[in-house]
Amino acid sequence: MHLLHGQSSIGSVKFSGPAAPTAGFNDSNSQRACAAQLMKWRVSCTEMICKTRLLLFLALSILPMYVIAHSSSKCHQECGHNKTVKHRRFPFIGTSSACQIRLNCSTDGDIMVGEFPVRSIFPESILVNLEVRCNRSIKSLDHLFNTNYAPTTRNGILLKHCKSPASTCTIPTTKVNTHFESIDCGSDNYSISCYSEEHENGFLSQANVSKSHCQYLLSSISVDAFNTSSVVLDVGIVQLGWWLLGECKCHQEATCTEIQTPVAGQQGFRCKCRDGFDGDGYQAGVGCRKGEFRLPEFLNFLHLIR
Template sequence: MLSVHSSFPFILVQFYFTILFITAHSFSHEAFCGEKCGNFHIPFPFYMNQSICNSSLSDDFRLSCINSTSPFLNIASQSYRVLHFFSDGVLVDFPNTTYCRQYNDLKSFGFNGNDYFGISRDNILGLYDCEDSSLCKPDCEKSIMPHCDGSPGRNSYPPCCYPLSDRSAWSADQRDGFFVFSQFGCRGFSSWVDISGNQIGKRGVKLEWAVPGNSTTPTCAANADIINATTVASGIRCECQDGYVGDGFAVGVGCLKSCIKEGKEAYGKACYSTSHGRRKTKILAGVVTSALTITSLTALFCLLRRPMKTDIFDHPSMRRSQGNVSFQKPSTIRMFTYHELEQATKGFQDAQILIDHGGGKATLYSGALMDGSRIAVHRLQCDSERELVEVLSRVEALHAVSHKNIPHILGWSVDSGYTPLVVYEYPVNGTLGEHLFQTKDETKRGLDWHHRTNIVAETANVLAFLQSEICPPIVHHELNASCIFLDEDMTVKLFGLELPTNDKKHSDVYNLGLVLLEVITGSSSDHVPSKTALQKITSGKVEEIVDPRLYYHEQPILRREQIEIVADLATRCIIFGCQNGKFHMGDVSRELVHITKDGIDGRSRRCPSTNNLEETFSNSSLLQMISMSPDSIHVPAARGFS
């Protein structure tokens, strides 16, 4: 028996000290992305075009950087140069202007609001050639309208001043925009806002930003309050409570604790008391201690168990697969940040889900890193510290094994509590289920028999290896066609191995039997129930359930016999797969290797175990067994048996 634990304790200690480091620095995020355009630092939720630093709030916050000096905001097919960022808005220039004008036409600023932006009430207007002076408000003249160069100069007060906060002639839902002032005989206007209480304003139009407040997922982070927008209908923003700093959004930096330490402002971990730090250290020490204890006991168990185990891979039919397995020396694995993977998966959107086990317990997402490389991200939800230790132990064990059918682990992230994220290379050819079952993707419709048998043989081989040659054994428990991914040359990459479960009813042999039936029928067990398929097989009517795309009656005798042998094997997997000592994954793997080898050699040869099945049960007696309830023949109430 091979063991991955010779260097495992050292690796696991190193890994948990990495957790300690990450947790200790979890409050040190100073900025969401740190992007710049010219002299502008891009604040959340805005982000640059072509950037992986998408805020996940909306594409409306995407900016472009023209000539690397000025950011531009694109709204409703119109581009606006950004002049200044506020915590609640952005100051933009008039569109299509190449130089500063003292005043602009009332129709020159056509935008009047959408779901993410509205014209802020902080704007102060200078109106020109107005026929009705009742519109003018003297109290706004305390703010001086700047010249184009920003200086006050002389005659800096406009003939008519109107603050949008007055609302007597202006409303946030104004459909006509600034053209509404034509009703007062005005022919032109300029706009500016106060900057930090400075008497001299800054030219431009301030747009308030917000996000829709009807989201089904939490928008604001912990220790943040919801702020209702004033000019964006049903819009909200998030603001950190007193004592905290940050953008306040769950997908941003969030809210970091703020305090004064030694006369200087500090935030994050520096603000937490020593007792809190000791408590956190104790918790982490408990995790590390638990991990080391489990690892040590596991290693001892493996050493004691080794002489008692027969190597199933010594069988002649299995030796050719030994070249697919190796054990790696301890290596440095990449540590991803949560935000990196969140951005790569577009905020873990449902559209990115590849497989989902247990209603979100273990979900695999597709994604793309900043360099364009595609990845698969497995999000594993742990319910306790003990379960987290077990998951991380499994991940490290899988990382230590280099097997052609185990997906390569690129790295992981552990800065999201009890929800570790494991990053894999992306298998480009989708899943076995996508190829077998009818899909909209024309490139993934059907597989020939050669590919089908190779895929299930590789699947059985890697499962037999993990269950018989790895200590402690790794059992899948949730095997189905959606977990069997395929790379560019149709080699199996088996996903879903990391998460341990206490559910022992689901036998891998039994589940592989269901997969074998799906390979034969080309349909999921929901469409062709296993009980129906088994009755057809045992009554000698296999051809009635064979996938029409395999053209059973047009196949040579050898191929038809292979289909019948696989059907017999599927039957035994389902009948005996859950009875201890009756049928193991190593047995299944050897038979499937025989079948694929026979296909290459061009000869037909039924396996001895198949003949034993025919000698032990007549068709009628086996049919009687299948007609019984699942419990009476020790078949679990699992998927597909109906």
């Protein structure tokens, strides 16, 4: 390439004018230094892009994991979008693995104990529907015994095809016959037995029920009072008493009741807020707070004591 007077060239770039400086560009050391600086800038820029992408990747990866971990540590009380535990004042009773007292969901979104629908939840009990069925296996009764709940002695369990006589049912036989005489189980109607027992801890024994060697679980009757002239029967309902495991962990403004559970070697407890306080009484729940003054209820109370 021929250069005219007053022109210099670096590659294809031309400088025109009087005596363009060429010494710095022709020096090989300077060219290498310039190239090294450009490479350094390029590497720095690439590292910055990589770091930005890495941080973005970590954020997108860790955030969902955090959300999932946080969600899994919470006791959920829903089955689908439309159905929730009917008594949500106990945040440790629900349908996820984080719940201390875990229920389950049916394919239709109903809240269940095993295969039995939950009717309602109270401070000491869970009421479960146990509709009449002639050919339900006695093994279904196992779902009602858990480390945190069990049928109370206020139930009469109706069984069928028992090889040995079931214990005498505390519920009067006439009342049982009145409610179940319309059941049509064919020739098996005469093999119905009513099982109940008295136990100091207030729960039925799973082992004792098994000793009856019955084949079918027909239904249940839950009663509000035994051996009295006035007995209220809940037909097709079984009452489960529930508890939390371990030593008492109640709010400072609550009283604790120790439960002798039917599970060997396991201690349980229940909490209840003192008079004048609202809440569930549990450290794992909402605790207790000073009851709000409600004028309508107070005026009604004054009217009653006049």
